[in-house]
Amino acid sequence: MSKEIITQNRVEQGSLDSKCHKSPLASTRRKKRFYQRAVSGVTAGKHRNEFIAFLTLTSSLESPADITHSWEKLKKRIRRRYGNFEYIWVRERTQSGLVHMHILFRGPYIPQDWISKNWEEIHKAKIVYVEAVWDTGKAIRYMMKYLSKEMEGRFGYSWKWIFKGAAQVWKWLCRALRYEMKEIIKIWEKLIIEIPPEGIRWGRIWELVGYG
Incomplete structure (x- = not known):
């Protein structure tokens, strides 16, 4: 089973400021969820001094119909060769009518020619784009616009993009703090820095909320 979470339903770089919930770009639940996940993963990566890059994978007329299946194969190859690789995609x-994927990822530098060669072998499409990201806010805004499209408004992310169980913790915080967003975001920003990618530390969460 793939360790990936897939969901259907003015960005300030590196910040989960509550103003994001008032932004026209975050006018839907799907966009709000994407924004929260994307910025959280970027914040965690910056704290760990990880390389952040943007990758676009294209399709051709000869490509298999299911690009997600091809993506599963590619990311396995990436991890076998390059190690740590965490991401969020739309x-x-x-x-x-062709489907493309746009991926924001943390991990090592991956040469474009290597990705192109492997993507052509897997998906029969050799055109790919990869570049380092310095303005993560701009990259997130770019990805968010595709969540408005009816046909392909989906996104997914790896379990360790933030930390394992992150979505569960976010929902719990919202309920525990009665949706007081300023307080939730204040605690959340501490958690995404303190909690390792491997998983939840409920003791620390309870302490920050005031249950400890």
Whole structure:
């Protein structure tokens, strides 16, 4: 089973400021969820001094219909060769009907020619784009626009993009703190820095909320 979470339903770089909930870009639940997950993963990566990059995978007329299945194969190859690789992605259906994937990832530098060669072997499409990201806010805004499209408005992320159980903790915090967003975000920003990717530390969470 793939260790990935997939969901269907003015960005300030590196911040989970509550103003994101008032932004036109975050006008839907799906966009709010994506924003929260994307910025959280970026914040965690910056704290660990990890390399952050943006990757686009394209399709061709000869490509398999299911790009997600091809993506599963590619990320396994990446991890076997390069090690740690955590990510968040969105899908785009182009006007020609082909599906592309846009991925924000943390991990090692991966040469474009290596990705192109492997993607062509897997998905019959050799055109890929990869570049280091310095303005993560701009990259997140770019990805968010594809969540408005009816056909392919989905996103997914690896379990360790933030930390294992992150979505569960976020929901628990919202209920425990009665949706007081300023307090929730204050605690959340501490958690995504303190909790290791491997999983939840409920003792620390309870302490921050005031249960300890």
